[in-house]
Amino acid sequence: MAKAANRKITAGKRASGAAIPLYAQVEEIIRQRLIDNYWNPGEALPSEMQLAAELGVSQGTVRKALNDMVAENLLVRRQGRGTFVSEHTERRALFLFFNLVGEDGSRTMPVSEVSSCAHRKATPEECERLDLAVGAEIITVQRVRSLHGEPTIVDRVTVSRSLFPNLGGDVKLPENLYRFYQGEYGITITKAQESVRAVSATPEEAEMLSLAPGAPLLEIDRISLSLDGRPVEWRVSRCNTNQHTYVAERG
Amino acid sequence: MAKAANRKITAGKRASGAAIPLYAQVEEIIRQRLIDNYWNPGEALPSEMQLAAELGVSQGTVRKALNDMVAENLLVRRQGRGTFVSEHTERRALFLFFNLVGEDGSRTMPVSEVSSCAHRKATPEECERLDLAVGAEIITVQRVRSLHGEPTIVDRVTVSRSLFPNLGGDVKLPENLYRFYQGEYGITITKAQESVRAVSATPEEAEMLSLAPGAPLLEIDRISLSLDGRPVEWRVSRCNTNQHTYVAERG
């Protein structure tokens, strides 16, 4: 791993107009290193003292920057061990990005079966949702996902082919796609925006989920953002919520 | 307002087993004062220096406690002005506790019409959801809520009568119920847990919302928690999501 390009940190006094706090500049530098995979997921960062010395700020300033990034789920700190780059573990996938839980609140990883996987040019809607140039190539994967052996979700995952070359080509797609994106493509999903509606099952969906046609389904429309804030995955899931519910905390 | 009961803060050294940090003890004291309405919503707290002197800790420790509580939406800090107890403003209601947005992402406060309001003994389910003793008295309010003039939501709000005496008795219920709870009853809602499903409209719901019977509706089942962590409101909303969607951020 090459030595990082060192930006110069502008002194605490306001430069000209902006006056960006030192800790925010430190955050930005570390964030950029994460984007560049200068440190790999799971790897330890240098200690507070080392970072402070390297960047020419005090330990307290580095501490604030690191703690802010822990609050964003980008880093994990463990007393006596060090500060680590967050990984897309099973637990993280389940509690941060999978929100269908059993009636008793239990969370289970689904088991997915890919029903189709295609390469083609993006539709205008896909371009708009994923911020792609017109005519860009995309990959879509359709799956049926089962919980406790019951087919419960049909979903369609759409990504840009240029960001994820060969996705779904040879290798079998794993259950935890975000970990796969991180491990195989160096792209870390950090946030997702979801938009939820109630819809009627199409005849095809009804058959795949063993429901009557027209049965109510929960549609989750999700755009996932990577570390640098760009939309990298569009996913539409249509779910049978007879045995499971979609949960959210507010406030 | 009477002088607050001053708990003694145990020195930083571990007392016996727990070793609770000073800033956490400060948070607990301030949180208890909020519960007791020692300071009212919108009112300014003493300055960091004053609190530090009163509680016998340093300014930095008070600062950490206050900032933690800002992150919990309990306090608001404004540079040059002071630290204030959060209020249930219109904005707060809209962005923290109302999650149906237009297709373009716009948020609008609904207009509600109460269709029924009843006092009765709690059902076993109501006791369980609101953590009430068997036989407790409850109040339920049913409403139809319109967005842009279109009836879009039917909901049922259930609260304990002992916590909210006379609710819905004489006075007309305002649109922002949480502000009303805070202003009239001194009960501040801080968090809510929502559980969302897709369901079929009953004939009655279909008529109220001008839909075909059996049309898909989004059901939001919400338990709202007050400052002290107790469940104080159970609300079930069934929504027409043709023109609006339920939004959530993840990660």
Added chain:
DNA sequence: TAGTGGTCTAGACCACCTT
């Protein structure tokens, strides 16, 4: 101008983990 929160520093001590 005085008071508030926001940033930044320096240093002390502690708890935890590794070796």
Added chain:
DNA sequence: AGGTGGTCTAGACCACTAG
């Protein structure tokens, strides 16, 4: 024993708001 993050303190200076 040595290194890490966690807590706590004290003090400086800045930016913003009010009167």
